[in-house]
Each structure stands twice: as C-alpha cells, then as structure tokens.
Amino acid sequence: MVSFGGLARKIFGSSNDRRVKSTRPRVEAINAMENELKALSDEQLQARTAKFRADIANGASLDDLLVPAFATVREASRRVLGMRPFDVQLVGGMVLHGRGIAEMRTGEGKTLVATLPAYLNALEGKGVHAVTVNDYLARRDSEWMGRVYKFLGLTVGVIVHGMSDEERRAAYACDITYATNNELGFDYLRDNMKYERGQMVQRGHNFAIVDEVDSILIDEARTPLIISGPLEDRSEMYNTVDAFILQLEPSDYEVDEKQRTAIFTEEGTEKLEGLLNAAGLFKGESLYDVENVAMVHHVNNALKAHRLFQKDKDYIVRNNEIVIIDEFTGRMMPGRRFSEGLHQALEAKEHVQIQPENQTLASVTFQNYFRMYTKLSGMTGTALTEAEEFGNIYGLEVTEIPTNLPVSRIDEDDEVYRTVEEKYKAIIRDIREAYAKGQPTLVGTTSIEKSELLAARLRQEGFTDFEVLNARHHEREAQIVAQAGRPGAITIATNMAGRGTDIQLGGNFEMRVSEELGDVPEGPEREAREQQIRDEIKRDKDRALAAGGLYVIATERHESRRIDNQLRGRSGRQGDPGRSKFFLSLQDDLMRIFGSERMDGMLQKLGLKEDEAIIHPWINKALEKAQKKVEARNFDIRKNLIKYDDVQNDQRKVVFEQRIELMDAVSLTETVTEMRRDVVEELVAKHIPETAYAEQWDVAGLKQDVVQYLNLDLPVEEWAAEEGIAEEDIRDRIMQAADAAAADRAERFGPEVMAYVERSVVLQTLDMLWREHLVNLDHLRSVVGFRGYAQRDPLNEYKSEAFELFQSMLGNLRQAVTSQLMRVELVRQAAEAPPPQAPEAFGHHIDETTGEDEFGESGSIDIQQDARIVAPEDRDPNDPSTWGKVGRNEACPCGSGKKFKHCHGAFV
Known part of the structure; x- marks a missing residue:
C-alpha cells in the first residue's frame, strides 16, 4: 500500500527534487554563454571582474550577476586548472549562494564547487571565508583554487596556526580567505581581548562557506573554543x-x-x-x-x-x-x-x-560563532540525516545534489558475528581475498586504538604492505589516502581520517608528482617522468577497475549513520564500480547498548555456529533505528547546550560590541562622567533612602564610601546636620565636588593623555570583570541543575541569575572605573610605556570523539600574536617591536633584570 505522501512524491517529486529542478533554467543560461566566453582572450575574460564590480556599484544584486559570474568562473577554471565544472557542480554552487547546504557525494568536486559562490560573493568587497577542517586543506585549497581567483583579479589569503597579527590582518583583508574553523574562532576571541582597534585582525563576518559542514557545525559544536589563563x-x-x-x-x-x-x-x-x-x-x-x-x-x-x-x-x-x-x-x-x-x-x-587553576578568559561555541555570519552555507558528503538540526539551529536547508554519473557501488548487507574474535577473522579473510585479486581495500575503524589493533592482527597474519591512518598528521594523511586506490593497496583508517582528499583508482597524479618529482626542474626530463607516471596510473586504474573498484570494509557501526555513510561514500566516485560491507559483532558498543544479550541467546537457540554470520536486511533496519535513537539523543543534548550558551552569548555580544565602541570613541569623558554620577546616585540611595528620616541616615557609611569610591574627604556629617537639608542637596554637593576633582585632573593631564588613561582604565576593568563573570557563570551552570530537585526549571533559573550577575558586573564596573580614575596620577615614563599586554593564555578545544584537547600541551596562545623567534642579540631593548616571541620565564629584553612575565609581559 502506497501512502498519500509517497504517491504525491511520485507525481510531483520530493521537495529536494523541486529545489534541484528550479535551478535548471539558470544552468541552461550558463551553458548558453559557454561558446561566447571561450572566444574571449585572457585579458577580456579577466576584465569581466571589473565590469561586475561596476554593476554592483550601480545597484545590481548578486542574484542578477549569478549567471554571467558562474559562466566566467567555469571558463577560468577550464583554462587555469584544466577542470570544467559539471552542471551538477553549478547546481551545488547555486545552493551555497542561496544560504543552503549542498550534500554532494565524495569525488563530486566540492572544492571546485566553492569557487563559484566564493567568486560571486567576493565581488561585493566584504570578504568571503572558506572554512576547512585542518591547516593542510586550508593551504592546499588556497593554492589550488587560488589560481582561478588570481587569474580573475581577486586576492586570496590563508590563515594557519603560528601566523603573526600582521600576516593575519593581511589575509583577512583579501577578497577570499581560507582558514580552519579553530583559527577563525580564536581570532574572533583574540580580537575581543585587544586594547586598540588597529590591533584587531578580522574585518567582519560577511559570508562563510564551510567545507565538511557536518563535522564543524555538528560534531565539533558541542564543546566551545576556550582561551584560558592562570588564576x-x-x-x-x-x-x-x-x-x-x-x-x-x-x-x-x-x-x-x-x-x-x-x-x-x-x-x-x-x-x-x-x-x-x-x-x-x-x-x-x-x-x-x-x-x-x-x-x-x-x-x-x-x-x-x-x-x-x-x-x-x-x-x-x-x-x-x-x-x-x-x-x-x-x-x-x-x-x-x-x-x-x-x-x-x-x-x-x-x-x-x-x-x-586556569580561568576562562574568553570562549565561544562554533554554533554561536558561525551564526554571526550575515550569510552562511556549507557542503559535505553527508548532511541529510542531520537536516532537522541544520534547520533548527542554523536556519540552513539541506539539498541533495545529484551525482554527475550514476553510482554503481554495491552496498552489501551487514554481517553480524557473535564475538569480536569471529568478526576479525572474517574481516582478515575478506582482505586476503581482495588482495589476491588486486582489489584496493579501505578498512574503517571507529578509533585510533582499534586501527592499531587491526594492524597488529594483520602483521600476525603475514601482511606487511599496508598503511595505517589515524587522523593525526593531516599532510601525511592526505598522501596516504590519495594513493589508497592503487591495485592491492590495503589502508586501515579511522572513519574520519583523510576527509577532503579523494581516493582515485590507480592513484593520484598530483600527489605522486609532488612526492617523486619535487626536486626535478622543469624541462624534457620532468615531462618524460610525468608521462611515465600518467601511464602507470592508467594501467593501475584498469587493474583496480577489473578487480571491482575500491572495497570499503567497516569494522563497526558508528553511533551516527552519517559517519557510516561517509565511509561508504569513499568508494564509487564518479561512476566507478565499488563495494562496501559492515562487519559487526554482538560485543560491539552499539550492539551491546541496544540489547544484544537477548539476540545472543536467540542466535544460540537457532543453532548459529562459530564463525557463522547472520545476514539479513532486517538487521540493517534494526541498527538504523538504534542509530536514529542515539542521533536524536545527541541532538537533544546539543539543543539543550545551545540554550545555556545563548544566555552567555547574548551577554558576550553586548560586552564585545561595547568594547569596539569604546575603542572607536575619540573621547570617553562623557561615558566616565555618566558612570561617576551613577555611582554617586547609588551611594546616596544606599545610605540615605528616599523614605527614611534624617536620624535614620547612615552618614558615617556614606562618608566612608565617598572616600573609597571618589577619593574625596567631604564634610558629609556637617551637611547632614544642616536644618532642613534633603538627600537631593547632599547628592548634588557630592556630585559637584566629584565633577570638580575630575575636571582638575583632566586639566593637569591634558586632553590627549586623559583620553588614553580613560580608555585604558575602562577597557582593562571591563576585561577583568568579564573574566570574573565568566568564572561565575561556569560555576552557576555546574550547580544550577540541582534546582530541578525543587521542581524549578534549571534553564529559567540560569537565565534569571545570569542576568542578575550581569547587572551586578555592570554596577561593579561603574564603581571600579570611577574609583581608579579618581585616584590615577600621571607618571613621567607613561608616555614611553608599551601598550597594555594581554595575559598569558592557552587555547583549548576538546575532541568529542577522543576526549583529547586538540591543542594538548602546545595550546599556548600569544594574544598579541607575535610568533617570530628572535635571537637575544638582535633585540633592541628600547624597541619592543624587535623582540618577537618572548618566553614567559625569560629575562625581559628591556634589560630590567626581571623575568618577562613580571616586567613587560605583565598584565597591567
């Protein structure tokens, strides 16, 4: 029986089909321009960029320019890279431009797809961020696709770990910037710890294209990026x-x-x-x-x-x-x-x-960082299973892009064994069979430990020629994955390893050339060697195809269907033949959690012998249901986490926006005057309540607080003793005295010095209190769950108390700033002192799958980001800009004899 929904889909097509179909007229229009653009010279094709920019200046929208801009990029790509985007790649580019997620199978050319919307959106001059999962891919893609952008007259930058602030600022100023999600997040946090606007490196959040969007916006979204420093x-x-x-x-x-x-x-x-x-x-x-x-x-x-x-x-x-x-x-x-x-x-x-203890200096989750972009899009091989989460949290719709050629991979039913030992025996048997006929094999495991375990078993069985990959060294990882399609190759990898690099049957030409011919100069010898490699790859590809293409063996089901689908998708790229199979045991984590004991008893009764497997489509369906349950639970956890983080995020945005306003203001005199007057109002209200009689006034307390917060010794007792005096009179007298003292100090310092002092005091006090506030919020979050025992909603309790803490922080800010500014005195050397230094800091991002901190022991982050290593003899004691990166415990290069952390490296 066909459901009404199923019948409607058969007649009208699914919503995904309709979205893809709606792009057809524009694809045909791009194709119609192809011959016209082929006839242009390089100079004429390049001149189109200036014309598009002029059109935008005259009021044209990006949508108006989509067809001619995509056609221009397609032709430039054909000339520069020898790669002509397929029609389905144009569709993927349109989905990205339209604030969506393009689900494209592995090998369909996602890296090239990104060039289409990146070029179009970069024409506005507001910057486009292309986001990758590791430094290697950021570098590779910026160099590879950068050739197309540069040909068309755009600038391209790349951000990787260890760059200085100047290098980062230059990269962000480019039309298109490639960077990892971690570097983007940390730069945002570091920018909001700077003390001068000119020190900031990012220039806004306009448009981001996130590669492997499921990994970045879902897998890594649960734990925040944190910059911490010692308490x-x-x-x-x-x-x-x-x-x-x-x-x-x-x-x-x-x-x-x-x-x-x-x-x-x-x-x-x-x-x-x-x-x-x-x-x-x-x-x-x-x-x-x-x-x-x-x-x-x-x-x-x-x-x-x-x-x-x-x-x-x-x-x-x-x-x-x-x-x-x-x-x-x-x-x-x-x-x-x-x-x-x-x-x-x-x-x-x-x-x-x-x-x-380490104190959180600044933190942000990827969920909240990427929601800051005016326009966000992403691409991956697997997103449909998480479509609801992408829609709910990011407002992104997932569109499945058809493959360029039909998929001819065979996905076999799972084989389920009773024990892990039996499962591994079956896996090694299949590897041996594939190796004997020259079929390349990729074996996926769920953890580094399990990949090492399987490698040890293969060695015991006499295998020596295989590679083990476990997502640690990204560049080496890409080289191994790129050659995993050679005949008879055996590659053991964690499921996530090598993402972003295609497995091409016969091997990858570019990787082999860079590895084997890196030292060979251009000329006839190099050309001959390149041709030899091409011929070898063609022969190897024919052998791998004859053996059945890439065979993907999965040693376990992951708790997310998406990760399983990614592994499967490694095989069968661009219409190649392929095969995939999952080997499971009742002792696997997922099977154990979902009641495999009952199944074990049933299989023994049915007479399942040792080394026999049970294979049935029903098992696949049962496992899929189990995975859906785990996915739903994880989604609920992430939804709950973001509700809590949104509270902190709203406050973070207020504080960070306020910091930028403070840095941009020519003078903060009006702001600090308002703060001072608020403090006077609060002090008088506290000690002389409106409805209190004169004998109930706390005059001694008011006098004491006036000394503490305003640094003024005023005859408050005498004023209070005057006949018929009201609290407004006392308040006005205190205010006049405070204003006069502040004006006197400003006159002695001069307007320029006073503006510098006010900005420094306000920013540093705000930062100090914000850090204390973050610690309080962390502590509140860790204990607020207990309110559930009293039938009170922990989230509502967290919201209301976080608001109270924030209001209290603002009150403390007014008092602390006023107190400092009413005491500050000018020191002659102040003009020559370096700008305030941010504290020693460390970056953290916990990997959800391993529990490890991605930055480990090397997580130190220099907020000022001068990463140059300078020899002591090359440092000028009088010029801090020549010092480069100075160790916290080194002698300060200024020659004071103190350690750097107690001298110029101290947090003022």
Missing part, C-alpha cells in the same frame, strides 16, 4: 573549605554513587553557612544567594572530592601530585587534570601542593 593563587580557599567538609556528619549530605552525585541536606547547608560565616566567606542570607555562586561551586567540589573520589581507585598521589587513573583502562594519566576546580579540591584533600 591568582586560591590555595588557601581550597584548604579552608576542605577543613569544613571534615566537620560534617553523614546526615549532612546525600551521596548517589551510581549517578556520581553528592548534595548537601538542609541540615548540612545550615551547618556550612555557619562555618563560612565564621570564616568571613559568606555573603547575604543563604548559601544559594547569587553572590555565593563561586562558594557553592567550591563546597560542592570539596564534597565530591571526599565522598565520590577514592584514593588508589580514581587517583593516586605520586611525587606530591594527584595523578588521575583512567576508569576504563586502569592506567595512570599523568598531565591530565580534572577541570573546574575539582583537581584542586583533591589536592587540598590529600594535602599536596595546590596547582593554580
């Missing part, structure tokens, strides 16, 4: 709180070992409040008041350290350090630390030296 020493706080936990009784807390949670009872909370109060660490009326967010975090960590973490099971003490023990392998993990203060709580518990 001041808080070891005394940890030791004090630790001592309090030892004074609690078992009735003061509840521990759930299964859920790994520990919470205080009402009696325990009251007892803690008393202890904290006696130690002067308590504010307000309740431990759970917003002012005590950080303290709640500390006491919760201390309770967890004592009641959930066991010495010699969860950690050991070695060489006066806490070393974590991996709960799965039982191995020690030196160098790894628990985050958010838990490690420090364990150090306090075991009375070892407490290492300083």
